[in-house]
Amino acid sequence: MEKLNNSIDRSWIDKWNHPFIISGPCSAESEQQILETAKRLNSSYVQGFRAGIWKPRTKPNNFEGIGKKGLEWLHKVKKSTGLMVATEIANAEHVKLAISFGIDILWIGARSTASPFAIQEIADALEKENNKIILVKNPIHPDIELWIGALERLSGKGIRKLGVIHRGFYTYQNSRYRNQPNWNLVLNFRTLLPRIPILCDPSHICGKTEGILDIAKKAYHFQYEGLMIESHCDPDQAWSDAQQQITPENLLKMLKTLTHLEKSDQKSQRSLDSFRILIDELDENIISLLAERMDISKKLGTLKKSSDISIFQPSRWKDIMKKSITFGKSLEISEKFLEEVFQLLHQESIKVQNQIR
Ligand SMILES: O=C(O)C(=O)C[C@]1(C(=O)O)C=C[C@@H](O)C=C1
Missing domain, CATH: 1.20.59.10 (Chorismate mutase)
Known part of the structure; x- marks a missing residue:
């Protein structure tokens, strides 16, 4: 564990003196949607632009992502706005394609984190790609060892720019969240691996737009280093997870509120x-x-x-x-x-x- 902790390169996040924000649509749908959302997000508050290209859905016959052409659109965003671009990868082929299109941040989804086979395949494909930022979402169930195991597999292949994302956990109980947050588990994670940057994904925790600000505030209280929040130029028309995406303007408003809160907060x-x-x-x-x-x-x-x-x-x-x-x-x-x-x-x-x- 200590070896993993000491191997972490935090330069990608420490260079900002404010939380690292990644935003963008759940899925890439069209070039126009991607470029317009990115243009409206482009401000000093946002560092990364996200869009899902391959969408692992719970059930078949849903929209499962636009595929490779979405990577071209992300590449255009990077060129036109200077934002870092991010997408989810789930296998070696995704890794190869994302790297060939210059994607800066690759995140591993909760279902993949839960599968050591998938993680090993991704880690092998990423070997020596030390320039990429790899973010590992928590596994769907609250198993801290599995989460750390995924990081160890990646670190074992020389990946040092690592971070994690708290996106909540599947619960069978009644809950007002789509994925139940577990702040205590993530606090334990921080105690075990203090050098690993932690981001929070309020969109997947809430599953709807209400509550996103509240969850983001909680993440700030726990001194998370960043947020990943879904936004869409026209949320009502989104092809996936329409109910949890906000407009770029609402995101920026939210980030302003959070900045204010961070400055005014007393330590005790x-x-x-x-x-x-x-x-x-x-x-x-x-x-x-x-x-x-x-x-x-x-x-x-x-x-x-x-x-x-x-x-x-x-x-x-x-x-x-x-x-x-x-x-x-x-x-x-x-x-x-x-x-x-x-x-x-x-x-x-x-x-x-x-x-x-
Ligand atoms: O076990 C039962 O028969 C129940 O109805 C449950 C229950 C309980 O709530 O724990 C309720 C009433 C009985 O006196 C014993 C236990």
Whole structure:
């Protein structure tokens, strides 16, 4: 781990005295769309222009990217605006093509990060390409070792300009996010690998335009080095992820707000807020789990009603309490506290089941 940390070349990000911003559409659709979006984004706030050329979609028969000709459009953006250009790569062929068109930043998507085979193929194809910036999105599930393993594979091939992107994690729970952020996991990542620049991708965390500013503010609190935010010259007409793209003008407005916030923020206030963000995140998880538990309790209530089984089940309840307290103790949670919490849970569960009768 130390070897990886020390090998990191941060020059590409340290030369800016403000966060590194990458923006652009989810997908390249037409030359006009690419050039117009880039023109409207081109300002001192934005350093990189992004566009997906190959789009790995969850299901087939969706638009899966414009392919190679999009690389020509990105090359034009680079020439006409001076912005660095970025795209997602998922295999050796993508790497070869992106390099041949002078793409500066290559990012690896969450699904690819989760696959050591894909990462090894990409790392092999990138061998000795030490000028490219490679950004690795977190794997879809919160597995920090898998994320670090991907970086080790790349670093093993001599790639030093590395960075990571927190784009949130898949969750099966109820969530107001498309991909649940996990600030605590990324804080742990920073402790383990302090030299690796961290960017945040609020567009993929939110899955819609509402909340993007809020997530970007949180990323600033945690001192992320940059953001990747999707923008489109005409978001309503976007061919993919239309609901999460904003106009270049709205992005610039947002970045102005963030710059102001960064300057005015007191250090002690910042760490207080950071802990509060972590607490808020956990509270949301607890509430979502409670809702799930109540839902199952309702189903049990219906079953009990139709089978004429009594609602209160003392031996089952005793068992739950005993198991929960033992588990809680192993995590250093006070027995009394857990007892009280579970009493309340049980009461509510009985109440919900009684309402069904
Ligand atoms: O296990 C059941 O039968 C339930 O309905 C669940 C539950 C609970 O919420 O934990 C609720 C009532 C019973 O007294 C025992 C447990």
